[in-house]
Amino acid sequence: MKKELESFLGAVQKPSRYTGGEYGAILKDKQAVRFRFCLCFPDLYEIGMSHLGSRILYGVYNRDPDIWCERCYAPWTDMEAELRGRGLSLYALESGDPLRAFDMLGFTLQYELNYTNMLNMLDMAGIEPFAAERGEDDPLIVAGGPCVYNCEPVADFFDLIMIGEGEEISPALAHLYMDTRAAGGTKADFLKEAAKLQGVYVPSFYTPLYDEGGRFAGMDVREGAPETVVKTIIEDFDKAYFPSEGIVPSTGIVFDRAMVELFRGCARGCRFCQAGHTYRPLRAKKPETLMAQAKALVQSTGFEELSLSSLSTSDYGELGALCDGLLNWTEGAGVSLSLPSLRADSFKIDLMERVQKVRKSGLTFAPEAGTPRLRDVINKNLTEEDLLSACRIAFDGGWNNVKLYFMLGLPTETDEDLAGIADMAASVLHCWRSSNANKNRGVKITVSVSSFVPKSHTPFQWTGQCPMEELRRKQEFLKEKLKRMRNVTYNYHEAKTSYLEAVFSRGDRRLAPAIYDAWRSGCRMDSWDDCFDLGKWLAAFEKNNVDPAFYANRALDLSDKLPWAHISCGVTDEYFKREYRRAMEGKASPDCLKNCVGCGADRLLKGGKCHV
Amino acid sequence: MYKVRLRFEKEGTARFISHLDLMQVFQRSFSRAAIPLWQTEGFNRHAYVSIALPMPVGVTGRSEFLEFGLNGEEIPPELTDRLNRALPPGIRAIEAYPAVRPVKEMAFGLYRIGISAPGGMSDEQRERAETLLSNHETRLIKKSKSGEKEVALRDFLLGEPAWEPSDGGLAVTLRLGVGQESLSPLAVTRMLKERIPDAKNWDFAVERTEILDAKGEIFR
Numbered sequence: 001m002k003k004e005l006e007s008f009l010g011a012v013q014k015p016s017r018y019t020g021g022e023y024g025a026i027l028k029d030k031q032a033v034r035f036r037f038c039l040c041f042p043d044l045y046e047i048g049m050s051h052l053g054s055r056i057l058y059g060v061y062n063r064d065p066d067i068w069c070e071r072c073y074a075p076w077t078d079m080e081a082e083l084r085g086r087g088l089s090l091y092a093l094e095s096g097d098p099l100r101a102f103d104m105l106g107f108t109l110q111y112e113l114n115y116t117n118m119l120n121m122l123d124m125a126g127i128e129p130f131a132a133e134r135g136e137d138d139p140l141i142v143a144g145g146p147c148v149y150n151c152e153p154v155a156d157f158f159d160l161i162m163i164g165e166g167e168e169i170s171p172a173l174a175h176l177y178m179d180t181r182a183a184g185g186t187k188a189d190f191l192k193e194a195a196k197l198q199g200v201y202v203p204s205f206y207t208p209l210y211d212e213g214g215r216f217a218g219m220d221v222r223e224g225a226p227e228t229v230v231k232t233i234i235e236d237f238d239k240a241y242f243p244s245e246g247i248v249p250s251t252g253i254v255f256d257r258a259m260v261e262l263f264r265g266c267a268r269g270c271r272f273c274q275a276g277h278t279y280r281p282l283r284a285k286k287p288e289t290l291m292a293q294a295k296a297l298v299q300s301t302g303f304e305e306l307s308l309s310s311l312s313t314s315d316y317g318e319l320g321a322l323c324d325g326l327l328n329w330t331e332g333a334g335v336s337l338s339l340p341s342l343r344a345d346s347f348k349i350d351l352m353e354r355v356q357k358v359r360k361s362g363l364t365f366a367p368e369a370g371t372p373r374l375r376d377v378i379n380k381n382l383t384e385e386d387l388l389s390a391c392r393i394a395f396d397g398g399w400n401n402v403k404l405y406f407m408l409g410l411p412t413e414t415d416e417d418l419a420g421i422a423d424m425a426a427s428v429l430h431c432w433r434s435s436n437a438n439k440n441r442g443v444k445i446t447v448s449v450s451s452f453v454p455k456s457h458t459p460f461q462w463t464g465q466c467p468m469e470e471l472r473r474k475q476e477f478l479k480e481k482l483k484r485m486r487n488v489t490y491n492y493h494e495a496k497t498s499y500l501e502a503v504f505s506r507g508d509r510r511l512a513p514a515i516y517d518a519w520r521s522g523c524r525m526d527s528w529d530d531c532f533d534l535g536k537w538l539a540a541f542e543k544n545n546v547d548p549a550f551y552a553n554r555a556l557d558l559s560d561k562l563p564w565a566h567i568s569c570g571v572t573d574e575y576f577k578r579e580y581r582r583a584m585e586g587k588a589s590p591d592c593l594k595n596c597v598g599c600g601a602d603r604l605l606k607g608g609k610c611h612v
Numbered sequence: 613m614y615k616v617r618l619r620f621e622k623e624g625t626a627r628f629i630s631h632l633d634l635m636q637v638f639q640r641s642f643s644r645a646a647i648p649l650w651q652t653e654g655f656n657r658h659a660y661v662s663i664a665l666p667m668p669v670g671v672t673g674r675s676e677f678l679e680f681g682l683n684g685e686e687i688p689p690e691l692t693d694r695l696n697r698a699l700p701p702g703i704r705a706i707e708a709y710p711a712v713r714p715v716k717e718m719a720f721g722l723y724r725i726g727i728s729a730p731g732g733m734s735d736e737q738r739e740r741a742e743t744l745l746s747n748h749e750t751r752l753i754k755k756s757k758s759g760e761k762e763v764a765l766r767d768f769l770l771g772e773p774a775w776e777p778s779d780g781g782l783a784v785t786l787r788l789g790v791g792q793e794s795l796s797p798l799a800v801t802r803m804l805k806e807r808i809p810d811a812k813n814w815d816f817a818v819e820r821t822e823i824l825d826a827k828g829e830i831f832r
Contacts, residue, residue, distance in 0.1 A: 009670060
């Protein structure tokens with residue numbers, strides 16, 4: 001930590017966000033490495049340190065003796081004011097060196113509402129946000145993460161974007177850069193070579209074209225870059241690098257626990273879900289591998305909780321055996337297990353009983369829609385009977401806190417579907433009353449709703465988002481329906497943040513100047529309610545002649561060219577179209593554990609066969 | 613439960629770890645060092661650790677105390693060495709011994725406050741600083757969970773502050789109440805900053821070097 005920070009760190013909120021010096025943070029001699037990389041997470045430390053992907057990449061880079069990988073997080077507004085007021089640059093936590101001292105800064109784009117934080121971090125480091133304005137001496141600015149499947153709104157800010165899983169490509173790119181520089185090559189030389197690698201997207205080699213009506217009309221590709229950039233994946237996920245050590249924060253973070261990753265991908269194919277498509281194909285680790293990784297990680301970090309993470313944990317084939325194996329030693333060691341992302345149709349009470357012996361924290365289920373018809377449209381293959389039987393078992397087993405997640409504004413949704421949400425809550429309440437639960441302890445049912453955001457690389461990428469006013473009406477409609485239900489708590493996310501998410505999730509390059517202007521006018525920390533200011537955003541759109549509704553609310557034709565069509569997650573366009581049509585016909589599709597739906601992601605594997 | 617007292621140091625980046633976070637840091641460090649702690653009985657079991665005196669964020673501690681419970685009847689050999697390999701940088705275990713003397717006998721903290729004035733310190737400023745601390749009528753703002761209140765310095769001070777020159781300016785050593793009747797050294801530095809003309813940009817480096825009992829003797 002640098003001396004000049006010491007005088008004011010005591011005056012900012014939660015200063016340990018900014019000090020580094022945690023157990024497990026990696027220090028190297030900067031003279032002894034050839035490449036300095038900084039993982040930049042455009043949100044607060046507590047959020048960024050909770051991100052498993054960053055932990056994996058930190059380990060991947062740092063096990064390479066030529067590379068020193070450090071970390072930087074977005075400072076909260078009080079820290080930003082202190083740093084700017086004193087003319088201090090944003091710095092990396094390990095060395096305390098300003099970000100300009102690095103060869104490469106890698107931003108992970110987890111969420112659209114972090115875009116202004118990304119610009120703010122660059123600016124606080126004295127780095128030009130637009131790639132075209134930067135010179136040979138500036139660090140290379142690269143990105144990865146889920147948002148890069150449609151990174152067009154922010155593409156102009158980056159020199160290079162990595163599509164897909166980064167375990168192998170990240171150090172490979174670092175070495176390509178070292179070698180290019182050592183041979184006297186320029187940034188441009190590096191980018192030209194890099195663009196030949198699978199999963200590498202160099203935005204400056206792609207110029208978007210628009211027709212007279214202002215609609216996207218395809219990409220003009222130069223420098224021999226591929227027409228379609230296909231993501232990279234780890235083929236043998238069981239053998240993939242996984243850090244058996246890690247940083248243990250000295251302050252509370254959001255997911256303050258050890259995490260192992262059961263599998264990558266998801267078999268379910270919910271039509272609204274981007275992750276469910278972009279992480280395909282499904283690849284699982286063996287229980288023995290997971291047990292060894294979990295034990296090593298818990299012992300080296302001292303975490304008192306172990307989380308078995310994935311997109312749908314109850315779909316892990318050998319979950320019971322895995323939990324038994326883990327409980328053999330976790331119970332004695334005072335380590336608790338947590339199983340997020342459980343589905344009500346595969347809910348196994350005996351498993352939950354074993355895992356949560358003492359504390360019965362709440363259970364969360366996500367039916368997403370209120371009627372069987374709409375659940376078929378979104379391909380959430382969950383019946384009310386599944387939900388109620390899971391709830392009955394849970395209530396009988398001593399749980400008295402159930403949370404239900406739904407989305408509003410789904411394609412084809414009617415008020416009848418909304419009323420169905422209230423009916424489901426009533427059924428769950430009735431289920432509690434008729435269960436063997438101790439009635440004196442009461443019950444808490446939480447109905448939590450968010451607004452549907454159409455995402456690229458999903459079958460719903462052609463649908464427009466329901467207008468904001470209509471979303472608000474739907475929220476009120478449901479509030480009325482639930483008002484008189486005792487024991488039912490209703491909460492919902494603000495529609496205005498979902499609106500902005502929708503603008504970016506299907507946006508194109510013309511949004512970059514508006515994002516820049518929004519940041520210039522003071523937008524940052526947009527994912528935090530006390531900072532979000534839609535008025536500033538609307539003003540920035542207007543200034544740049546951008547109609548946000550053009551992006552958020554407009555339904556696209558299946559024949560329209562899509563601004564993200566040159567980025568492929570392996571799932572084919574034909575599959576997305578087929579699934580879109582089936583959705584509109586109200587037809588569900590099977591999950592791929594039962595029946596291959598021909599999504600195309602199997603082509604990413606050698607031999608072209610999924611391991612399911 | 614076999615109750616053990618650990619004397620430790622907290623400096624550098626670790627100074628900014630808050631009181632509540634510090635207990636978790638220790639719990640996880642014991643776990644990494646494979647030293648099993650005694651678990652509380654009851655519904656929500658957890659390892660017993662307790663830090664007797666909270667310290668304001670940013671203050672260095674040279675001789676701080678943590679109590680923890682062991683299952684056995686003896687302190688494992690090389691406990692401090694093992695713990696030191698598992699603690700984050702800036703926290704260092706000094707010694708561990710059975711917790712005999714009650715924590716409530718901790719009465720004062722011995723603080724050293726280094727004052728540096730970036731533009732140099734005038735004689736007037738120096739005199740003003742000395743007068744403010746030697747005049748027992750000086751009043752300052754004590755902050756607590758229940759709010760702020762104005763208190764007299766003398767009610768929390770043991771003996772006289774001792775001044776000495778230090779690099780960049782001055783240093784003062786003083787004994788302030790801890791525990792029930794406590795006054796944060798940061799209340800003193802805030803007061804100096806406000807009451808001394810042109811002292812807004814002064815930097816204060818605060819250290820708690822020892823914990824004392826009611827008689828002013830070193831507590832162990």
